[in-house]
Structure formats: structure tokens, C-alpha cells
Amino acid sequence: MKKLTISILSVFALLLMVNCQDDNLAFGVLNTPTDLKVTTEIVGKTAALPNGDGSGKIKFTSTAKNAISYKYIFSDGTSKNAPSGIIENSFATPGVNTYTVTVIASGAGGVATNVTLEVTVFSDFKDEAAVQFLTGGSSRKWYWAQKEPGHLGVGPNVAWSDPTFGVKNYYPDFYSAAADEKSATCLYNSVITFSKEGQQMKFTLDNKGQTYYNGAVKGGGDDACYPLTITGAKIVTLSKSDSFITKNPGSSTQTRGTVLNIADGGFMGYFVGTSSYEILSITDNRMVVRVIQSGNPFLAWYHTFTTTPAGAVITPPVVTNYTDLKFSDEFNTDGAPDPTKWGYDLGAGGWGNAEAQTYTSAADNVIVQGGNLKITAKKSGTGYTSARLKTENKYEFTYGKIEVRAKLPIGGGTWPAIWSLGQDYATNSWPKCGEIDFMEHRGNDQNVIHGTLHYPGNSGGNANTAKTTIANAASEFHIYKTIWSPTAIQFYVDDKLFHSFVNSSSVPFNSDFFLILNVAMGGSFGGAIDPAFSQSSMEIDYVRIYQ
Numbered sequence: 001m002k003k004l005t006i007s008i009l010s011v012f013a014l015l016l017m018v019n020c021q022d023d024n025l026a027f028g029v030l031n032t033p034t035d036l037k038v039t040t041e042i043v044g045k046t047a048a049l050p051n052g053d054g055s056g057k058i059k060f061t062s063t064a065k066n067a068i069s070y071k072y073i074f075s076d077g078t079s080k081n082a083p084s085g086i087i088e089n090s091f092a093t094p095g096v097n098t099y100t101v102t103v104i105a106s107g108a109g110g111v112a113t114n115v116t117l118e119v120t121v122f123s124d125f126k127d128e129a130a131v132q133f134l135t136g137g138s139s140r141k142w143y144w145a146q147k148e149p150g151h152l153g154v155g156p157n158v159a160w161s162d163p164t165f166g167v168k169n170y171y172p173d174f175y176s177a178a179a180d181e182k183s184a185t186c187l188y189n190s191v192i193t194f195s196k197e198g199q200q201m202k203f204t205l206d207n208k209g210q211t212y213y214n215g216a217v218k219g220g221g222d223d224a225c226y227p228l229t230i231t232g233a234k235i236v237t238l239s240k241s242d243s244f245i246t247k248n249p250g251s252s253t254q255t256r257g258t259v260l261n262i263a264d265g266g267f268m269g270y271f272v273g274t275s276s277y278e279i280l281s282i283t284d285n286r287m288v289v290r291v292i293q294s295g296n297p298f299l300a301w302y303h304t305f306t307t308t309p310a311g312a313v314i315t316p317p318v319v320t321n322y323t324d325l326k327f328s329d330e331f332n333t334d335g336a337p338d339p340t341k342w343g344y345d346l347g348a349g350g351w352g353n354a355e356a357q358t359y360t361s362a363a364d365n366v367i368v369q370g371g372n373l374k375i376t377a378k379k380s381g382t383g384y385t386s387a388r389l390k391t392e393n394k395y396e397f398t399y400g401k402i403e404v405r406a407k408l409p410i411g412g413g414t415w416p417a418i419w420s421l422g423q424d425y426a427t428n429s430w431p432k433c434g435e436i437d438f439m440e441h442r443g444n445d446q447n448v449i450h451g452t453l454h455y456p457g458n459s460g461g462n463a464n465t466a467k468t469t470i471a472n473a474a475s476e477f478h479i480y481k482t483i484w485s486p487t488a489i490q491f492y493v494d495d496k497l498f499h500s501f502v503n504s505s506s507v508p509f510n511s512d513f514f515l516i517l518n519v520a521m522g523g524s525f526g527g528a529i530d531p532a533f534s535q536s537s538m539e540i541d542y543v544r545i546y547q
Helices: 128-135
Strands: 004-009 034-042 057-065 069-074 079-082 086-090 095-106 112-123 139-144 152-156 191-197 200-206 210-213 224-227 234-240 258-262 276-282 286-292 299-306 325-329 357-359 366-369 372-380 383-386 388-390 400-407 414-422 435-441 448-454 464-469 478-484 488-493 496-502 513-521 535-546
Touching (some): 034 095, 057 069, 057 112, 128 234, 128 258, 357 513, 383 513, 400 435, 435 478, 448 488, 448 496
Parallel strands (some): 357 383
Antiparallel strands (some): 004 112, 034 057, 069 095, 152 299, 200 234, 234 258, 286 299, 372 383, 372 535, 400 478, 400 535, 435 448, 448 464, 488 496
């Protein structure tokens, strides 16, 4: 149902003609837009659902003679500019609600005509947890996570079925900024504040007078900073996402499915001409969002924010000094690994990672010899074999200090890992069950050690990760240590901390996990396999878990 009222905004022009030497001022014809018409389409409307499908979305189309632009003003306090007159708006208040909408059609010289109408639409979407994370319950400041690799990046915005880019549509596959890469620009000056006032959420951007613009949106060249004065708070609404990611087979692991809509052209520090951001993941101290570039819907930009200013002195979370040895294997008895401590995953395919090896329990691939466990990946005919050991159903644990002294394999395509998986993975599918990668290494990126966490919204190419470079990873033993507590998960190599993660009840790292040791070949992380590769081993001196 809609009610329509039309009024003409009168424009009075006082033109003072002053001749100054040869100056001549010319004014165009001022034609007030006429015959303004607005049509609406409630998304999902049927006979059974007269107010829509619960998405709260309405498509508006406005036309008028002599109009050059349109603006929509909504009674919930938000507004949108629409040069073409066509927009889709999401109304976020849960339930069936009626909103007043004013459409202003502007002509040359600022003359305008407006139309006011009422629309009634149903929304069943709410994300109270996201509001709590964003605002902290009252007000919370967010900063660019400039120390985190990939805090700004871009990737393809296409369907999962796209033959070229589809499986890469949920992370910045095209480009990811290195830590501090944009320090010479104004990007990191931005401070974002989300606040809650009653039932309304508001957004404020403090950009210190300058904004970092996408070059395709302004300037026509490289990204650059331009002066921009921003004042006042803008209203924020949340709506359900219907992006390409939400249609992926693993959508629940790749996005929260919530869109953050900032009124009046608001944006989150990097200007790409769009005001709606899909929240991929959010916790009390970290947020990842995705936004589609205006004028180029093929590109999706990714932003990572933190609640900790980059220049602040950060006190590492207090963690327990776990000293009670609960599980260990010193690998002092030659032969097969101790069956009371280790089982095997057998087979091919890498469980979704497109790996090239087949896992076996054969002595050629796994053996205890000379005081070390040796897991050997080797060429076998046209394929590869290797081994994957696990403590599943033999030893599972929550929290502790994990120490593994190891020497890593060498060769392009090798992918050794020391990691753990939530023991309920069979009923709580990955990454909901959680995964902690204490150590991963790529033979194609020798001596670079990764520590990574996978959980909903942060998995696969969008995992929470950091890396450090060491010397002689394949020729010398190093101690790979992780301290996992209720408050933090900290990753070390030879007692040097290189990644710290704040643990909380919002992530799946507070229940039993089991340990896994393996060497994969190729796959999504290992990359191209060197054609000359024959075999190489990960050698482990000991595994110790303290609680």
C-alpha cells in the first residue's frame, strides 16, 4: 500500500549581472522537473506474503521530465542518492512496518520536484550479536589492521560456478596489501566509531581531513589521498546479504551473511563509491568486511579492522604457563609409530584441498628411526605417497602448550603441517569445529613458517594467519610451539612470538582438539610440484603437550 503526495519546490533566482572588463556570465535554462512518477516492487511479494519475503527489500524506480538526479529520503533517518532514479533499499526494523519515503528529482540549477509516499514491508532479519560486536554495547572505535597482511585487498565478485574465478570469490585473490604497505598514504589515519543510541546504530568516520580514494573512482590513475571534510554521525542499518558468497556451497564458513548499510554515502575509510559492506567475520577485536566497487561490480574489496590502534603499546594477553606434561612421544623405539598414541588417515584427495598425494601407513612413508619420526613424501609412478598421523580417539585436549621439534622437507610442492582439528568435526562440520595450524610450510616459499586459525568467517584463503621467516628450516631442527589458553592462542618458533590471537567464546577454540602430523603435496596451499621432486621427509624429534 502507498499514499502519494506531490509538491513543487519553488525556486526564486536573483541574478545580479555585473560586467567586469570583458567578463560575461551565461546561465542555462532552469526547467523544473515535472511528471515525477515512482514505482515500487516489494522483493518476494506473493499472495501469501503481501509484504515481502522477510528481506525487507524494496526496489524503487523514479522518472521525471527534465530531471538529472534523484535522492531518496527514508523515515528511518537514512537516505540514498540515485542518479538513474533506480535503487534497492533494505528496511531493517524487524516485523511489518510502514515507512515514509520522499523522492526528490533535481534539475539544472538546483530546481526540484518531490514526491512523498508510504511503503509497507516485512523484515525478519536481525543480528544483535553483530551490533554488540560493532558498538561494544555503547560505542567502539575501529582502526585499520595495518600490521596484518591482507588488511586491504581485492578479489573477483563472481558466482561460485564461474569457470575462472568462482572458487576465489570470498577472499582477495587479486591483491593483498602487505603489513604497513599504505603507511605513506592517509589510509591509516581513519578512525571509525560505531555507537548505539537506543535502538539505533550510528557511524562516524574521522579521516583527519583526507580520504584515500580508489583511482578508478576519482583521479583516473593510481589510488591517492584527496581532501575531504566529513562531519556528523550517519545512521547504520543491518540487512541480510544475498551476495555471490551467500550462494557458495560453503557460504556459512565464508561470510556472516550480514550487510552493514551506512546512510548518506558513508564509507569505511577507503572510498570505492559504495556504502554497503558485507560482514564476513567479526569478533570483539577484529572485523573483516567486503564491499563491491562502484562502476565495476566485478571487483570486491576486502577491509580488515581492529579495535587496537596500530601505534598503541599492546600488552600480550596473560596466558597460563602450562608445565604438566600430559602427552609426549620422544620417538626412541625404532619401527612403526606407537599405536597407542597414533592412528592414520588413509587415502587420496586431501579432503577438499586438491592435494596430489595418497596417504599410507607403509614404512616407506612413515617410520621411527634413529630417535626421530620420519614422514616421507615420495614420487610413486605418476603420483605421490605420504603419511598423515593423528591422535584422534587416543589423546584429545583443551588448552595447553604444544611443542614439536622438527626439521622440514624441501622441494617445490611439499606442504608439511603440524596442526589440530576440533574433535567434533564429524557432526560440527569444518570450519565450525575449528582448526589450529601450529606450523605450516611451503617448499615453494622456503623457510617461511605460517601459524593459522580457521573458524567460521575466517577459513581457507580468508583464514586468520601470520608468518615469520627463519633460517635452515629443512636442514636444522627448530621448536614449533603454541600456547593455547581461554584468553589467547600464541604461536612461536624457537621461543620467538610471531602471531597472537585473542580467544573468546565467539570462536570454536574452547573444546577438545586432536593433533595431526602430515606432509601433503601440491594442493591449494602447497602449489606447483617440482617435476624433479623424488622424495623428502619431515623429521620430528619429539612431540610434547603440557597442560
